[in-house]
Amino acid sequence: MDLTRIDVAMASKPYPVIIGEDVSSRLGTLLDEVGFPARRVLVSSPRVWRLHGTRVGGALGAQASVLVPDGERSKHLRTVLRIYDGLIAAGADRGWGLVAVGGGVVGDMAGFAAATWLRGIAVAHVPTTLVAQVDSAIGGKTGVNLREGKNLVGAFHQPSAVLVDPGVLGTLNTREYRAGLYEVLKYAMACSAALFERLDRDADAIARRQAAAIRPVVEDCCRTKAAIVAADEREGGPRRVLNFGHTAGHAFEAVTRYGRFRHGEAVAYGMLVAVDVSRRRGRLDAATQDAFARLLFRFGDLPPIGDLAAADLVAAMAHDKKIVDGRLHFVLPTGIGQVEIVNDVSADELRAALVAVGCGE
Numbered sequence: 001m002d003l004t005r006i007d008v009a010m011a012s013k014p015y016p017v018i019i020g021e022d023v024s025s026r027l028g029t030l031l032d033e034v035g036f037p038a039r040r041v042l043v044s045s046p047r048v049w050r051l052h053g054t055r056v057g058g059a060l061g062a063q064a065s066v067l068v069p070d071g072e073r074s075k076h077l078r079t080v081l082r083i084y085d086g087l088i089a090a091g092a093d094r095g096w097g098l099v100a101v102g103g104g105v106v107g108d109m110a111g112f113a114a115a116t117w118l119r120g121i122a123v124a125h126v127p128t129t130l131v132a133q134v135d136s137a138i139g140g141k142t143g144v145n146l147r148e149g150k151n152l153v154g155a156f157h158q159p160s161a162v163l164v165d166p167g168v169l170g171t172l173n174t175r176e177y178r179a180g181l182y183e184v185l186k187y188a189m190a191c192s193a194a195l196f197e198r199l200d201r202d203a204d205a206i207a208r209r210q211a212a213a214i215r216p217v218v219e220d221c222c223r224t225k226a227a228i229v230a231a232d233e234r235e236g237g238p239r240r241v242l243n244f245g246h247t248a249g250h251a252f253e254a255v256t257r258y259g260r261f262r263h264g265e266a267v268a269y270g271m272l273v274a275v276d277v278s279r280r281r282g283r284l285d286a287a288t289q290d291a292f293a294r295l296l297f298r299f300g301d302l303p304p305i306g307d308l309a310a311a312d313l314v315a316a317m318a319h320d321k322k323i324v325d326g327r328l329h330f331v332l333p334t335g336i337g338q339v340e341i342v343n344d345v346s347a348d349e350l351r352a353a354l355v356a357v358g359c360g361e
Ligand SMILES: NC(=O)c1ccc[n+]([C@@H]2O[C@H](COP(=O)([O-])OP(=O)(O)OC[C@H]3O[C@@H](n4cnc5c(N)ncnc54)[C@H](O)[C@@H]3O)[C@@H](O)[C@H]2O)c1
Pocket: 045, 047, 048, 051, 070, 071, 072, 075, 102, 103, 104, 105, 106, 108, 128, 129, 130, 131, 132, 135, 136, 137, 138, 139, 140, 141, 142, 150, 151, 168, 169, 170, 171, 172, 173, 176, 179, 262, 263, 264
């Protein structure tokens, strides 16, 4: 069996990310091997379960299961209450583990439920979207949205294991898959010129989801994320580079009430904004800006934004969690695979960049 193991060497709690096409059909055994609790509650969504439940469920043998709606609009406390109901019905005590099978929304909510149920039980992630495989399942950030903003309520709670089967990506619709590719591009632009080159070279095969092209990309991203979060569990330092594209990205999601963009699409716009701010400041050359935008749009078009007012987006950014002491922290690229974090981006600079990427005045 061809499995890749990447260790997240976190001081407080090291854990493995295991990647391979056989992972889904061997879930139970793999969890046993990492010492995960034998009594398990599965959390998934109806859609994911319809597509992959037979294989995953058979291999997992959970004592109980809870299906909750996914998608950004379901990511709130009321849905988490349904997970607690499932834990109550199962009689889950501290010796139980929760296994999240789904995209980032199921993972973030199930992770939050695990962090808070009886003050914390074990969780394992089985991410089924590209976003979740390359990003959200690793690093222990959990949480839900409030009407006032994304992920405003949450906790850090590291999983015991992350089990990644790139084969399940075949059933994602094109838009969801593409949204994940924008997150992949985030790693490339923020952290890895080598990944950027790989994406540029293999863009067509990756877009067509050729297994041989996707798996090394997923592995590269997991390796990068594992190294970054291991060095910075609670986002005090190096981990903030992964917020590249997220400051403006969250604003795009908030002003459209999470209804228009997939998260990755909003991040794509956020990255275009950050790249434009950086180029206007003279920190990034125009050729690199072009190369970035060209690669991004090779993955497909983004939803239109001409009806969104730049001023509303700037106001939404003022609510961002990345404000420290009244200053908004912004991740700006200075080259391919390199970023700097600044806290002096003005509203005027943001407005100009937002208009340049297509927003209204
Ligand atoms: N915790 C973190 O560090 C972190 C990092 C990045 C993103 N996130 C969060 O992740 C969320 C976005 O995650 P997402 O993009 O996975 O969204 P999602 O979980 O809503 O999934 C998107 C859609 O894909 C469907 N789906 C999932 N797996 C599928 C499969 N294999 N085949 C077919 N359909 C499938 C789902 O049913 C859903 O309709 C956001 O809420 C974001 O805040 C968290």
